Amino acid sequence: MTNGLLRQSRFTTFDGTLSLVTDHQRPDRYSHLESLEYDRPRIARGGGYAYSASSFGADSLVQEMTCFNRFLKFDPETLVLTVEAGVRLIDIMTWAIPRHMHLPVLPGYPLVTVGGCVAADVHGKNPFKDGTFADWVKGLTLYHPQKGYQVCSAMKSPELFGMTCGGFGMTGIITEVTLQLAKLPAPALAVTGASLHSLQEASRTLLSCEADIAYSWHDACPGPGFGKGIMYTGHWAQQEKGAADSLSFTPMTAKSRATLPFSVWNGITARMANKALLLQNDIAGASRATDILKASFPFATNPYFHKLFGKRGLRETQFLVSEANIERCLDGLKQLINATGAPTMMISLKRFRGAQQSLSMTGTGILVALDCFRNARTESFMEALDAQILEFDAQPNLSKDSRLPGSIAKQTLPGLVKFEQTLHRYDKDRLMRSELSDRLGLQ
Missing domain, CATH: 3.30.70.2520 (Alpha-Beta Plaits)
Structure with a gap:
């Protein structure tokens, strides 16, 4: 097997209602991300804890990012941490809590990856007080097969950053995320x-x-x-x-x-x-x-x-x-x-x-x-x-x-129409696709 162990695998939504077999790659180096045909439809996958099929689809190659799990950089003065997208929330907690730090926004399960948290813009147990995950993201790096690696933040390429936070992987493969941690108030x-x-x-x-x-x-x-x-x-x-x-x-x-x-x-x-x-x-x-x-x-x-x-x-x-x-x-x-x-x-x-x-x-x-x-x-x-x-x-x-x-999503989500228009300008070939994107009509 080549290109990061290409194989066929079965994927199932965490609620158990949708299951299918599709192409699967579990890359463990950046050359594997880059080795596939530039026009091949694909979608990134983290821990697989979403209830919707946002990380797999019938005609898309699934690129599972769990091997990209390194801590890359930390600034003890600002509490800013950079990690690869496959790092899990429990990994951050295990490292940060003994150092009297924490990540204020934690979704429902500790094995969710940081990349998945960004893609779904998850929330924690008090989103009114703490906001959503995107509020704690300082910047990120994306890989798109036709655009290469792109760095974005709320200050640099803000449109791409905004589309990626809560964009369910449709702008590219998230490879790195820079997070703002907070001091741990108590144990x-x-x-x-x-x-x-x-x-x-x-x-x-x-x-x-x-x-x-x-x-x-x-x-x-x-x-x-x-x-x-x-x-x-x-x-x-x-x-x-x-x-x-x-x-x-x-x-x-x-x-x-x-x-x-x-x-x-x-x-x-x-x-x-x-x-x-x-x-x-x-x-x-x-x-x-x-x-x-x-x-x-x-x-x-x-x-x-x-x-x-x-x-x-x-x-x-x-x-x-x-x-x-x-x-x-x-x-x-x-x-x-x-x-x-x-x-x-x-x-x-x-x-x-x-x-x-x-x-x-x-x-x-x-x-x-x-x-x-x-x-x-x-x-x-x-x-x-x-x-x-x-x-x-x-x-x-x-x-x-x-x-x-x-049809319901388009009538209820205030950002969907603009997102679709911007997405088609950004990715005319619509390479990043999943069952969710197809169900929403983002083709």
Whole structure:
């Protein structure tokens, strides 16, 4: 095998709903990136934790960047760190936390790569306070087969930089990223879990919350328990045991998530699990010291939620609603779920602030995440939810939805039309392609 071990591989979205076999290269040197035909369609791939197929497509070569995992440069005065795109978040945490530094924006899983974080412009547990990942990127280097290596930042080539942050790999292969780290305020977080009676109570609480971490979890099963939940807030705190001693977890991939041949989750088991979580929170008490890994990545230290969806997988959607529309949106969501007997399991809310103009969400409001197990009603419910997204002028998160139609995306994402126009000027041959870009009609 040549050109960085070309082979055929199967790729699956992390939600388990889309899987296909396509050409695959796992380069471990820059000459491998450069060795392919200059006009061959391709797309970069990191850890593979997106719910959408943004890192593979039927007619594109997948260039998996996980071997590009070196730390390149660090300035101890400014706390600016340059790494290759395949460096994982857990690698940065393991290096930075003992040195009393951290990266404020951490998405849902510690094995996500830095390049993937840039491409999806991910957010953490308090995006209103910390912003999105792009806010902590000082600059980056891209490789495009027809343009070579390009360095860009908010000051140098700002248009290309803006398109790349939240552009899902469509501007080229991210090879290096320069990040702004922050001083670590304390080695742990004091997390409080307060009981909630409704989604509306959570949204009102979030709008006035000034915690370092702030998000809610709710029972989304149709019926009388709908909306009951927990508001998780966290503040940096001291603890005797150093946080660097507790950065361990059992890795989960799209394949290991789908080990079970069937889904354990259904209407009955989902209700039981939600009631058990509410009871567990009441027993645990108001506040507890939590290490940084568990506070940042709750699903990493408790993987059973995802694994119990089995091989069939789950459906998730996430969308941003303005503060003006959030109350009506949550009312409409409750009515829709109860009226249809939807296969919904949990809802989470966060307050959000985003400033990008690419394919990522922008503006301020409340971010709503909704998980469904899959049965005969799932797809019809998701279509009805699309109509509500339009009704309440919400913005979907493309990385969290593996089936969002391009027609809905074009009506809801404020930066998409301009992104498409600029992309076609920048890359007339449209070499960087994925299932997501094809679904959005960016051909």
